[in-house]
Structure formats: C-alpha cells, structure tokens
Amino acid sequence: MNSIAIKLSNVSKKFDLNKNKNMSKRSHKTNKPSNQILALDNISLTIEKGETIGIIGLNGSGKTTLLRIISGIYQSDSGSVLINGNLAPLLQIGTGFKKELDAEENIIINGLLLGFSKNEIKRKIDDIIKFAELERFRKLKLKDYSTGMRSRLAFSTAIQINPDILLVDEILAVGDAVFKEKSFEIFLNFKKQKKTIVYTTHSINMISDLSDRVILMDQGRILKIGKPSDVISYYKEIIKTHKTKSFKQDNVRSINKEGTNYSDKSIKKPIFIIGVPRSGTTMLNIMMCLHPELAWFSHEDLKLLIPLDKQKKFREKFLRMKENNEKIPRTEDSLFVFGLDQARPLDGTSKVPIEAESFWRRYIQFYESEISSNKKRDLKNILDKILTTQNKLRFVNKAPQNTVRIFAIKQIFPDAKFINIARDPRSVISSMLTRTKNEGEFNIDWAIKEKKLNFHNSKKNNELIKYYAQGYKDITNYTLEFSKQQNSENFMTIIYEDFISNPEKNLKKLLDFCELKVPEPLSQIMPRKMRDTTEKWKMELAEDDQHKIFDIVQDSIDKMKYPFKL
Amino acid sequence: MIKFPLIELLDKRSLILHFSWMNIKLRFKGSYLGLIWTGLEPLLMFLILFVVFTSIREIPKENFGIYLITGVLFYHLFSRGTSAGLGSLKENSSLLKSFQIKKELFPVIATTTTCILLFVEVGILFGLMPVFDFTPGWNILLLPVLLILFLLLVLGMNYILSILYVYVKDVKPFWTIFIYALLFLSPIFWYTSEVEGILLNIQQINPFGQIVEMAHKIIVFNEIPELIEWISTTIIIFGILFIGFIMFKKLERNIVEKL
Numbered sequence: 001m002n003s004i005a006i007k008l009s010n011v012s013k014k015f016d017l018n019k020n021k022n023m024s025k026r027s028h029k030t031n032k033p034s035n036q037i038l039a040l041d042n043i044s045l046t047i048e049k050g051e052t053i054g055i056i057g058l059n060g061s062g063k064t065t066l067l068r069i070i071s072g073i074y075q076s077d078s079g080s081v082l083i084n085g086n087l088a089p090l091l092q093i094g095t096g097f098k099k100e101l102d103a104e105e106n107i108i109i110n111g112l113l114l115g116f117s118k119n120e121i122k123r124k125i126d127d128i129i130k131f132a133e134l135e136r137f138r139k140l141k142l143k144d145y146s147t148g149m150r151s152r153l154a155f156s157t158a159i160q161i162n163p164d165i166l167l168v169d170e171i172l173a174v175g176d177a178v179f180k181e182k183s184f185e186i187f188l189n190f191k192k193q194k195k196t197i198v199y200t201t202h203s204i205n206m207i208s209d210l211s212d213r214v215i216l217m218d219q220g221r222i223l224k225i226g227k228p229s230d231v232i233s234y235y236k237e238i239i240k241t242h243k244t245k246s247f248k249q250d251n252v253r254s255i256n257k258e259g260t261n262y263s264d265k266s267i268k269k270p271i272f273i274i275g276v277p278r279s280g281t282t283m284l285n286i287m288m289c290l291h292p293e294l295a296w297f298s299h300e301d302l303k304l305l306i307p308l309d310k311q312k313k314f315r316e317k318f319l320r321m322k323e324n325n326e327k328i329p330r331t332e333d334s335l336f337v338f339g340l341d342q343a344r345p346l347d348g349t350s351k352v353p354i355e356a357e358s359f360w361r362r363y364i365q366f367y368e369s370e371i372s373s374n375k376k377r378d379l380k381n382i383l384d385k386i387l388t389t390q391n392k393l394r395f396v397n398k399a400p401q402n403t404v405r406i407f408a409i410k411q412i413f414p415d416a417k418f419i420n421i422a423r424d425p426r427s428v429i430s431s432m433l434t435r436t437k438n439e440g441e442f443n444i445d446w447a448i449k450e451k452k453l454n455f456h457n458s459k460k461n462n463e464l465i466k467y468y469a470q471g472y473k474d475i476t477n478y479t480l481e482f483s484k485q486q487n488s489e490n491f492m493t494i495i496y497e498d499f500i501s502n503p504e505k506n507l508k509k510l511l512d513f514c515e516l517k518v519p520e521p522l523s524q525i526m527p528r529k530m531r532d533t534t535e536k537w538k539m540e541l542a543e544d545d546q547h548k549i550f551d552i553v554q555d556s557i558d559k560m561k562y563p564f565k566l
Numbered sequence: 567m568i569k570f571p572l573i574e575l576l577d578k579r580s581l582i583l584h585f586s587w588m589n590i591k592l593r594f595k596g597s598y599l600g601l602i603w604t605g606l607e608p609l610l611m612f613l614i615l616f617v618v619f620t621s622i623r624e625i626p627k628e629n630f631g632i633y634l635i636t637g638v639l640f641y642h643l644f645s646r647g648t649s650a651g652l653g654s655l656k657e658n659s660s661l662l663k664s665f666q667i668k669k670e671l672f673p674v675i676a677t678t679t680t681c682i683l684l685f686v687e688v689g690i691l692f693g694l695m696p697v698f699d700f701t702p703g704w705n706i707l708l709l710p711v712l713l714i715l716f717l718l719l720v721l722g723m724n725y726i727l728s729i730l731y732v733y734v735k736d737v738k739p740f741w742t743i744f745i746y747a748l749l750f751l752s753p754i755f756w757y758t759s760e761v762e763g764i765l766l767n768i769q770q771i772n773p774f775g776q777i778v779e780m781a782h783k784i785i786v787f788n789e790i791p792e793l794i795e796w797i798s799t800t801i802i803i804f805g806i807l808f809i810g811f812i813m814f815k816k817l818e819r820n821i822v823e824k825l
Contacts, residue, residue: 096664
C-alpha cells in the first residue's frame with residue numbers, strides 16, 4: 001500500500017453539454033436528456049511511487065479531466081480516488097495567477113494555495129524567480145507576461161514547493177528550448193528522488209524519453225497502458241485512422257449541405273450489414289459509410305442493443321461455464337455470447353476464449369457501474385447524438401456480432417434494413433485459414449509457415465476446417481431462420497462473387513434497396529482503391545494455389561455432408 | 567460529514583488574511599487616491615444624503631448627522647461585503663480550476679475583507695463624532711457584539727449568494743436592485759418611530775434593518791436594545807448563516823466544472 005502514489009478505481013465523470021444557455025441553440029433540436037458527455041468512463045489506474053507516467057491522446061480524450069480528478073479539483077461522479085503524498089498540480093497555463101499582481105505576489109498566492117506558510121514561501125521567492133529566469137520581470141504584472149513566461153513561473157513555483165506528486169498538463173509545451181532542457185533535468189531529478197510525475201503532452205519524443213509507462217486515452221477511456229514504445233506505435237495508428245475518418249466526414253458534410261433538410265430528427269430505417277466474417281462485410285460497410293446520407297459509428301456502441309436482463313443471463317451462464325472449465329458449445333446462446341465478443345465467432349480456436357474473457361470483464365464492469373449509478377444509457381439517445389453531430393438521419397452499421405443478434409436488432413429497430421452478404425464457404429474458410437495479420441490479404445506461404453498448415457496433407461487440417469465450417473453453418477442457419485420472417489423490403493442477400501464481378505451495378509441495386517439516392521458520380525462512395533482491391537480479389541480467386549485449398553476444403557465439407565449447395 | 571462552519575478554516579487563517587488584504591489593495595489599485603477610497607466612499611455617500619435630507623426637510627431629531635452616518639456606514643459595508651461575496655467564486659474561477667482549495671474559503675475571504683473595512687469605517691465614525699459635537703454613552707461598549715452579529719449576517723449572505731451566482735446568473739442584477747431597495751427599506755435616513763404600515767412590517771423581518779436600528783440605539787441614543795430584539799436578530803442571523811452554509815456545502819460539489 002505504501003508504494004502506491006495514486007489509485008483510481010472505477011472513476012467516471014460526466015459533463016453537461018448545455019451548461020450555458022448559448023449552447024442550447026444547438027441542442028434544442030434533439031430535446032432529449034442526452035446532453036451529457038462521458039468525459040471519463042470507468043477509469044481504474046494504479047500509479048506507484050517514483051513512476052513517471054505520460055498521458056497521450058487526441059484533444060478531448062479526457063487527459064485534462066483525468067489530471068483534474070487526480071488533483072481533486074474536479075470530483076468524480078462515481079468511483080474512488082486515493083492520493084498518497086502532497087501534490088502540486090500544474091494545470092492550464094496562466095490560470096492560478098492573478099493578472100493584476102506581479103510575479104512575487106503571485107508566487108505567494110500560489111504557495112499559500114499549495115498549503116505553505118507565508119514565511120516559507122518568502123524564503124523561496126528568489127530561487128523560484130531565478131529558476132524561471134524572470135529576474136528582470138519580478139515587478140511586472142502578470143497580465144504583461146507572455147504565455148511562456150507564465151508557464152515558466154508556474155513550473156518553477158510548483159517544483160520549488162517540492163511535492164511528492166507532480167501533475168503537469170501540457171505546460172512545458174510553451175517554454176523555450178533552454179527552459180525545456182532545464183525542466184527535463186528537473187524531471188529526471190524528481191525521478192531519482194522517487195517522486196511521482198504524471199503529465200500530459202503531445203510531444204511523442206518527450207514521452208518516450210521520460211516515461212516509465214504511457215497511458216493512451218480515447219473518449220474518456222484508457223485505450224492502452226504500457227511501455228512507451230508499444231503505446232506510441234498504437235497512438236500513431238490512431239492518428240492515421242483519425243485523419244482518414246475526419247477527411248471522410250468533411251467530404252460527406254460538404255455534399256450534405258446542398259438541399260438536405262431534415263425536419264424530423266429521429267432514426268429512420270437504419271442499415272445493418274450482416275454476414276459470416278470474411279464475406280466482404282467490411283468492404284460493403286466502407287462504401288456505405290461514404291454515402292452522404294448515412295452516419296457512421298463504431299460497432300462498440302451496439303453492445304447496448306441487447307436487453308439488460310438477457311445480458312445478465314448470458315453473462316452468468318458464460319462465467320459458470322468458464323469456472324467449470326466446460327467447453328462452450330456452439331448453440332444459439334453461446335453464439336450470442338461469442339457474438340458479443342470482439343473476437344469473431346469463426347475466428348480461430350484459441351483466440352476466442354481469451355479475448356472473450358477479457359472482454360466480459362470490461363463489459364461486466366461497465367454495466368455494473370451503470371446499473372449501480374442508476375443511469376442506464378439509452379441506446380436511442382446515443383444514436384440520436386451520433387446522428388445529430390454528423391447531421392444525418394440514418395446510419396449504417398456493420399459488426400461481426402450483429403449477425404448473431406439480428407433478432408434483437410429487429411426488435412429495437414423494426415424498420416431496419418438488413419444486407420446479408422453471402423460468400424462461397426470455400427472462399428471464407430480459405431480466407432480464415434490463410435489470412436495474415438494484415439486483414440484482407442491472404443498469403444498461403446505465410447499460413448503454412450506461421451499457422452503450421454500443411455495443404456499437401458489434408459488430414460492435419462481437417463479438424464480446423466471442420467471447426468470453421470461448423471461456424472459457417474451455424475451462422476448461416478441463424479441468418480436463414482431470420483430471413484424467413486422478413487420481406488424483400490427489409491432483407492436482402494447479395495452474393496459476394498456476384499458483387500465483385502460487377503460492383504457498380506450491384507452497388508446501385510443495393511442503394512435502391514436501402515432507399516438511398518445514387519450519388520453522382522458513383523465513385524464518391526466507390527473509392528478507386530476499392531475497385532482495385534476487388535480486381536485483385538477477382539484475380540486471386542483464379543489462382544492455382546487458391547483452387548488447391550478450395551479442393552481440400554471442398555473435400556472436408558463433403559465428408560461432413562455440408563448441407564449448402566455451392 | 568458537514569463540519570461546523572469556520573472551524574475547518576482556522577489553519578488557513580494566514581491565507582485568508584493575505585487574500586483579504588490583497589482584495590482591498592486590488593480594488594483601488596491604479597486609482598490616484600488608492601486606499602483612501604475605502605473611507606472616502608461612505609463619507610461622500612453620507613455627504614450627499616445629509617445635504618439632500620437636511621435641505622428638503624427640517625432636521626427631525628437631535629444628532630441626525632451621527633444617526634445618518636451610522637446607517638450609511640453599515641449600509642456601505644453590507645452592500646460592499648455582499649457584492650464582493652456574490653462574485654467571490656466566479657472571480658476566482660482560475661484559482662479554483664488550478665488548485666484543490668476549499669471552495670468555502672472565498673465567501674469567507676470576502677467577509678474578512680469586509681471585516682477589515684469595518685475597522686476603517688468604525689474609525690471614521692469615531693472621527694466624525696467631534697465634528698458633530700457628539701459624545702457617546704457607555705452603551706457603545708455593546709458595539710463589538712453587534713459588529714460580530716453583522717459580520718455573521720454578511721457571511722451567511724455570502725455563502726448563499728456566491729454559490730447561487732455560479733448556478734444562476736440572474737442573482738447579480740437581482741441583488742443589485744435588492745441592495746438599492748435596502749437603502750430605503752432600512753432605518754438609515756428615517757426613524758422607526760416615524761413610519762408605520764408596510765415599511766414597519768418589513769423592518770421587523772429585515773435583519774440588516776434590525777442591526778442598523780440596534781446600532782442607532784447603542785451609539786446615538788445611548789440605550790440598551792431590549793432582550794427580545796437581541797434574541798430575534800440573533801436567531802434570524804444564525805438561521806441565515808446555517809441555511810447559507812448547508813446550501814453551500816450541498817451545491818459546491820461540481821461548481822468548478824460550471825465556472
């Protein structure tokens with residue numbers, strides 16, 4: 001216990017979006033109680049004494065809120081915060097100073113607020129001003145200071161006070177090179193003295209040089225925590241995807257400005273793309289997302305589609321089976337359980353249980369905190385918010401787990417449209433067997449080497465193929481059963497092979513089914529790269545090696561009397 | 567657990583005093599007369615009222631000058647003290663956002679600032695006595711008790727106003743008007759014996775008016791206010807203080823986000 005400096009357990013923090021009246025202009029349209037944003041979402045974190053922790057994340061990811069919660073300036077809505085030792089927060093440049101007063105007086109105020117006596121501070125004033133290199137300006141009012149000077153003063157004051165824990169928010173970004181160097185040394189000195197530092201920054205160099213551990217935050221959650229090199233490479237990925245996403249959205253917005261005027265802001269005919277994994281659901285989703293009338297959102301949010309009591313039932317059952325080391329059968333219910341998982345139901349034998357477990361742990365935490373705080377999130381509100389911020393009426397969603405919860409989706413959105421994409425099981429299974437880490441490509445050589453497959457000896461692979469084939473069958477049966485209850489207005493099946501043989505024509509058919517306008521030109525939602533890729537896939541289908549696997553797969557499927565005609 | 571007001575803040579007294587003194591320095595910083603304004607403000611206000619009232623009507627009673635300055639000084643302190651208290655959280659939002667501080671400090675600091683001003687203004691009162699050829703009686707020794715009650719009233723109001731102002735901006739214009747009305751609704755330039763009806767009814771429930779009335783008795787008329795007056799005023803003031811403190815503690819939790 002004594003080695004812990006900071007411990008957060010299940011800390012959440014919400015903010016009202018319309019806290020001042022000016023903003024209500026924007027939110028009056030929705031008129032829903034959903035004008036809250038979850039700035040911190042169930043954060044649990046332990047920081048040891050002497051650790052230096054860097055926090056990175058895009059703007060608005062919750063970094064500053066986290067520091068403010070740790071420093072006690074904000075109070076969390078739920079969860080607990082434990083601090084061991086005295087703490088100096090350096091948050092936001094220039095706040096914490098009275099602009100009408102000079103440096104000396106401000107140091108006294110800061111010192112008093114940090115809990116020191118006047119005499120102690122007075123003794124330190126000279127050192128503080130000297131370290132900040134502000135001797136010439138000690139009688140100058142703070143309002144005449146530059147941002148850099150202010151942050152130097154704040155930093156000097158905080159470190160002279162010699163805290164056990166130092167919280168620094170972006171403050172070093174504005175100092176000049178000389179001062180940065182000096183602060184860097186101070187940081188290292190602090191580290192030597194076994195003091196704890198938690199800081200946020202956008203400087204990736206700094207974070208990798210200084211931190212023992214790095215926390216990556218996104219949308220109020222800790223996305224990743226660990227060694228600087230691991231987290232930073234992950235962060236870079238996020239920046240990349242974020243760029244393309246916002247680019248996509250900018251395009252969409254500019255198209256949307258012309259002539260679309262929605263009076264009724266409620267969700268209409270949402271589109272769900274379903275299908276066995278590796279059937280081309282992602283490909284379809286990318287194209288649909290680019291359509292100007294459709295909003296896009298992460299499939300994570302759809303977890304909330306499942307009624308709470310059902311979740312609980314599944315959860316209990318799942319945990320009981322895990323405890324008894326039972327093999328989880330591929331019944332409808334277990335499909336549901338696996339479907340909730342981010343791992344796909346079909347995807348490999350070893351991966352599913354491990355990820356499912358860790359996922360469930362998070363899932364349970366999330367819901368327990370939600371239930372106990374009596375603030376159940378309403379899915380429709382979330383969707384409303386997404387649609388409002390993207391200025392859309394409809395959305396498209398694709399998630400591997402959707403396929404195994406179509407009945408639930410249908411209940412919540414009676415007017416939903418389902419696009420079921422079906423693909424030759426031989427292709428699907430081949431893709432499963434040979435896909436590389438880089439999704440969407442398959443490489444037989446790689447698979448033979450890494451997955452230890454042996455296509456010249458079909459026996460060895462039979463078991464795996466059977467496993468995948470069973471999954472294909474389960475999911476397809478499930479979909480078939482569902483499709484029997486639907487009509488042609490809300491359920492459509494397209495064949496993958498068909499689709500890529502003539503993507504333009506098929507996409508138009510699809511848009512027609514979805515009651516969406518066909519954008520002019522169609523290439524707006526059919527990126528060049530996508531066309532190239534479909535060409536590539538077409539070619540790959542024709543390759544000899546591919547046929548070899550097909551034959552093996554075909555062989556296995558025949559042996560188990562696979563019911564589907566190819 | 568809500569602790570009794572002020573006890574928690576005892577160890578912060580050097581901070582409170584520093585901030586109070588800083589507030590006074592800051593208010594008149596940059597003006598030519600500087601700190602002299604602390605005394606000059608109520609004096610000029612008194613002069614205006616004195617000239618106006620003595621010229622529109624005959625001096626109603628003996629020692630009207632002392633009667634008026636007593637009321638004006640209390641009024642000036644109350645209006646200054648509460649309007650500083652009202653903005654105390656909002657004006658220090660930058661500090662509240664940067665440090666973990668007891669939010670309660672700020673209405674308390676506004677009150678201690680009033681306390682410092684109070685010493686200055688009591689000095690003015692005694693300084694003016696020879697000018698009006700007035701000698702106070704022994705009952706003036708009760709004044710400190712009255713001043714403590716007055717400061718507790720200011721503190722109670724500051725708790726209420728400061729926290730409400732964070733949530734509702736309309737509090738400020740409302741309070742400005744209310745303070746203005748208080749000048750007429752309290753026995754500052756009129757005598758309670760002169761009025762009846764609604765004005766008297768208001769006076770009976772107006773703790774500020776009660777304090778001014780008692781101050782007049784102690785200072786001007788050399789009387790001891792009746793026990794019932796002490797009791798009722800004390801009850802009202804402690805009621806306000808108690809309600810203010812509870813309200814503050816209940817509402818303070820998430821104010822930093824609102825600032």
